[in-house]
Amino acid sequence: MKTMIAVAAAALLLGTAGDAQAQGWFWGGTYSMSMPLSNTKDFNSKFSFRGVAIEGRKVMSENATVGLSFGWQVMDDTRDGTVQLENGAITGTFMTYTNAFPLFANAHYYFGQRGGIRPYVGANVGVIPMERRAEVGLFAVSDTKWHLAGAPEAGFVIPLGWYVRGFVNARWHFALKAGSAPSQQYVTFNIGIASN
Amino acid sequence: MKKLVLIGAALLLGAGCYPGEVTSIDQLDLVATVRNPDFGFGSVGSFYLPDTIVQLNEGEQGAIDIDRSHDDEILAKVRGKLLALGWSELDEGDIDNGLVPDIAVLNLVSASQNTTWWVGYPGGCWDPYWCWGWGWPPSVGVSTYSAGTYFVVMGDAAGVTTPGANDDLAGVWGGVMDGVLSSNSASNFTRLLSGIDQMFTQSPYLSGSGN
Numbered sequence: 001m002k003t004m005i006a007v008a009a010a011a012l013l014l015g016t017a018g019d020a021q022a023q024g025w026f027w028g029g030t031y032s033m034s035m036p037l038s039n040t041k042d043f044n045s046k047f048s049f050r051g052v053a054i055e056g057r058k059v060m061s062e063n064a065t066v067g068l069s070f071g072w073q074v075m076d077d078t079r080d081g082t083v084q085l086e087n088g089a090i091t092g093t094f095m096t097y098t099n100a101f102p103l104f105a106n107a108h109y110y111f112g113q114r115g116g117i118r119p120y121v122g123a124n125v126g127v128i129p130m131e132r133r134a135e136v137g138l139f140a141v142s143d144t145k146w147h148l149a150g151a152p153e154a155g156f157v158i159p160l161g162w163y164v165r166g167f168v169n170a171r172w173h174f175a176l177k178a179g180s181a182p183s184q185q186y187v188t189f190n191i192g193i194a195s196n
Numbered sequence: 197m198k199k200l201v202l203i204g205a206a207l208l209l210g211a212g213c214y215p216g217e218v219t220s221i222d223q224l225d226l227v228a229t230v231r232n233p234d235f236g237f238g239s240v241g242s243f244y245l246p247d248t249i250v251q252l253n254e255g256e257q258g259a260i261d262i263d264r265s266h267d268d269e270i271l272a273k274v275r276g277k278l279l280a281l282g283w284s285e286l287d288e289g290d291i292d293n294g295l296v297p298d299i300a301v302l303n304l305v306s307a308s309q310n311t312t313w314w315v316g317y318p319g320g321c322w323d324p325y326w327c328w329g330w331g332w333p334p335s336v337g338v339s340t341y342s343a344g345t346y347f348v349v350m351g352d353a354a355g356v357t358t359p360g361a362n363d364d365l366a367g368v369w370g371g372v373m374d375g376v377l378s379s380n381s382a383s384n385f386t387r388l389l390s391g392i393d394q395m396f397t398q399s400p401y402l403s404g405s406g407n
Binding site for chain 2: 050074087089090091133
């Protein structure tokens with residue numbers, strides 16, 4: 001909890017420091033859809049339509065930005081069946097949830113010319129705190145782990161008007177094993193809007 | 197715009213979303229079984245089944261009265277499952293004559309009333325995590341529900357030379373069904389019978405296979 005408050009405070013301070021060079025930054029939000037993969041898919045197999053992300057990017061040159069990204073994706077699943085244990089079994093309706101909060105620093109490179117639709121590629125590095133919760137019957141267990149993570153991405157920036165731009169991208173999140181939690185992978189498909 | 201975005205980011209930290217919905221009461225039913233891995237069920241040939249279902253929490257705080265009108269049918273279901281394993285039943289007369297069953301099977305039940313609380317958000321905001329309006333204070337509600345648990349427990353009676361009420365038996369298998377009790381007693385009974393079926397379905401080793 002203290003770590004979460006510290007990260008939030010750092011984000012606010014970074015934003016305040018950016019005021020002096022407001023024209024170099026653009027800020028925005030995206031709607032995210034998630035497709036679980038690998039161990040994440042084993043836990044929650046359904047495609048998710050619940051997700052948001054908030055981003056700030058500082059223009060470093062005609063073709064490059066650096067920035068920060070903070071997202072929240074929710075993946076869930078409901079399955080009926082029996083789970084075998086070492087010396088027993090449990091049968092019921094299993095409801096599983098993954099709440100992922102990726103916190104990234106990132107850099108992007110843009111192709112094409114300013115003023116037009118510009119494809120770009122980028123890399124994100126940071127952590128993903130993930131809360132995984134399983135419910136069966138009247139019982140629930142949950143676990144939260146902070147995973148070291150990365151996320152390459154590719155997308156397009158679309159000019160929409162004065163200082164307003166839209167962007168569409170796909171981002172592949174991979175989170176390393178953290179304690180007893182296995183590695184995680186999922187892809188987000190994002191559509192959003194940003195302004196200076 | 198920038199400060200609003202950052203404040204929103206700070207608020208999102210620590211949030212969690214659990215969008216799953218329970219649409220019928222039987223989705224909250226759970227059947228679990230556990231076995232002693234060192235006990236070989238292939239050697240079991242007989243069992244003793246008392247004709248009483250014992251309520252574990254009778255008289256305790258939170259305990260509720262249980263409909264006992266289906267006890268005979270429930271015991272008959274358990275008896276049928278045991279006989280289907282190829283085991284023969286010893287009755288009290290056999291016990292009095294000195295016969296010792298391989299397994300003693302106990303049926304136990306508990307039922308209690310539970311209280312839970314919830315927080316709701318006004319303004320037609322059906323999902324608080326996606327609504328940004330924090331202008332009105334949330335409402336808090338309290339609800340109660342009844343839950344029941346049924347146990348079938350097998351104890352190893354081998355080595356008991358003088359069977360009596362005070363014998364301690366080592367547990368070798370346990371089955372439990374847990375769920376919400378509805379106001380419809382017939383529904384509760386039907387779900388319990390299905391749960392007993394499932395206990396034995398997910399325990400194929402009781403027949404001696406795989407031991």
